[in-house]
Amino acid sequence: MTLVRLALQNYQCFAQRQEVEIRPITVVFGKNNSGKSALVRSPLVIATGMHGLSPVPLDLAELGEDAPDFIDLVHNRLDHGSVGIELEFREPIRCSWTIQNVIESQTQVVSRCRIDVRGESATFTWSDADDTDESEERPYYVSGPGKASDEPIGVRFSGLIPEHDFVRGREIKEAFGEIRHLGPFRTRPARLGRLTARRPAQDQFGSRTAEILIHDHVRSRGRLIGKINEYLGDHLPDWRLEVIPRYDAYAVGLKSLKARNLWVSAADSGTGVAQVLPILVQRAQDELDRPADDILEIVEEPELHMHPSAQAALADLYIRAVHKTRVRFLIETHSETFLLRLRRRVAEKRLRADELALYYVESDGEASTVQRVNVDEAGNVYDWPDEIFAENFEEVRAMTEAQTERLDTDAR
Template sequence: MRIKSIEFSGYKSFPGDNEGSGSQTLKLAPLVLIFGKNNSGKSSTARLPRFLLGGMECSDGKVLPLEVRGLRYGAKFLDVVHGGAFYQKPFFRVQAENEDGFIDFSVKLYSEGVFSAEDAPLVWSYMMTAPKEVNIFSPETKVGFSGLLPPGNEWGDIRRAAGLVLDEMVHIGPIRKSINPSYSNLSFERIDFEGANVPQMLRADYRLADAVGRWYAEHMEGWRLSLQRDSESFSVRLTRGGINSNLAYGGEGLQQVLPVVAHQLWRQAGIPRYFLDVVEQPELHLHAAAQAPLADLFINTANLGSGCTIVETNSEPLLLRVQRRVAEGLIGPEKVSIYYIQANESGSELIPIELSADGEVAWWPAGVFEEDFSEVAAIRRAQRDKKSRSDSAIRNSSGSIERK
């Protein structure tokens, strides 16, 4: 299953009018960048596909489970409702492609009252146009739902497809676990939310460990990362020149970025298959000069065309590097979706930022990276003015010579 777009309203910080208008739309490209100020709804947006996939996989009466593969979205249904109001009716629409064709359904949920806040949500209305037409008004018909798909066993293939996407998903949270001074020789299973077991991942794959080590040497001021065996355990080391130190005692940025780097290089070396990954705040604790190379990692993964990586970030160097690579023709603008979340008194709004083929953004919110964007614009104006004056001087000089 390949999710193409998600439409939503009345979810978390995003308001809704219960009539389905004023909804937000998140279109998934191979690389999705989500920007916004603190507490604007960046994480809620980045985590939404996982939330809805959990509902699509669900086969019991929870309709929309509040815990999906260990990640909790709230203690009760009203925790995911805008303003926590029982009278709000969150709306979700999912458009996806499956092996058997297109999937397009929308659902509006509700709670029966403030005293039902602890109960699972109910379906207010439901409409599916593909793979077949389904139109249900639940309060009137009292239809019971198992997850976000209509009742009945015929939807098993879609449930399994949603589950497979969740099985494949790698979700790296905003704060990764610090590196330990040493690790036991345990087997590696998968990258977890905190990236805590990435050292075991590198130990199990020497080619990946070498690729990560080379990436560090190139982009982390010459510090090469490697593993060192210590009797019945091993440690993660940093070497440069004659210095050999334990990463556990190195800079926090060098530790925090390890799961992100390992994850991207692992994707690029893997078997091409659809994935939907989420990386939150990849730039955490990194100096600005070290943030731009992360963009190249994400771009290389996006160019594989196998899946989608959603990146929740506030890194200006990362954005500028993406713009530069688009301008250089190293990634097409159609492979990148950029969103800014604008928060105001009534709630948040998900605003798409159009990216042109020459790497320019059509719009950017005032006060966000404004100074640097203004400086770049001023530099370009000065360059054009300088060239114009130079061309004018050449024409005038040529005219004077001809008159003589």
């Protein structure tokens, strides 16, 4: 099953309900501090209520040391505020929640939950007037297939999922699936690394990249490295990725195919190479060992520190991934080149228009909105926002005006 639609209300910078359709490649763009990161990271926040066993709706501590407090998720950080979340899956399954902050007891409660599974609906409405018990069960008016409670009954929530006969909790959790996240600042590989007993799992900083490559070199005869070098062939044709032994450790670097004995440690390579390596590693892993289940991968600024030609190549890499694996992508970008390549591939029929969704996030200083930018089968876009990626035109116009003024001055 697959998540196909996400909606948020009163969530961080989004005061009004904002909806995003999740397609194989969903791209979010906009100016700095407009709310792009809040939008693309929201599935990570929701996942803390889907896969955890906490009695609170969102177990934000799962997000790590820098996790937000719930009040940070509420628009304008209101003490008694709430957030709204809606999810739709392909089956079809639809779920919606209103999560209320209860400042007096320093906790949060699902104040309303509605779950629709193949035409059958269940609704849970919190009765706060009767909520005086300190137990994990709370009073709810419950309605389900052919039944409705006249009085509140005790219901325990496991994260966002009510434990009740009306609800197929396991099915909803499986439908939500796995969420991955690669942040905007990837860790530069260390100069030396050691072989691990098991293949390391990547993190949001790409900090395990060298360990993964070392493990592949020793345990899998460079199978992964070979696939990465296939990716690099068109863009670094004079170099190949290599792992070499160094004393009691290993080093990851680039070997020149032209200059004899020239080898550059990944720690000393260009910043763009260090930033893209975690992306290439994950793409190669998924292509060689296809995931059995659907995965939504969140990637922030994949183009960071990369030349425009390489930014376009990244777009092709993601297109290849959606056609060869069960991974879909929610991408935040500042790259016009990245977007242009996606549109070009639609026009060339290498990517279907219905496999791509573009969203523009805009802030008026008080709240943000999400605007869909439609792409047709020819790669044309409609409802394109004003002043986005218009900087080149403005610079050329200003330069032309300056040149004209200089010519007039010299002619006098």
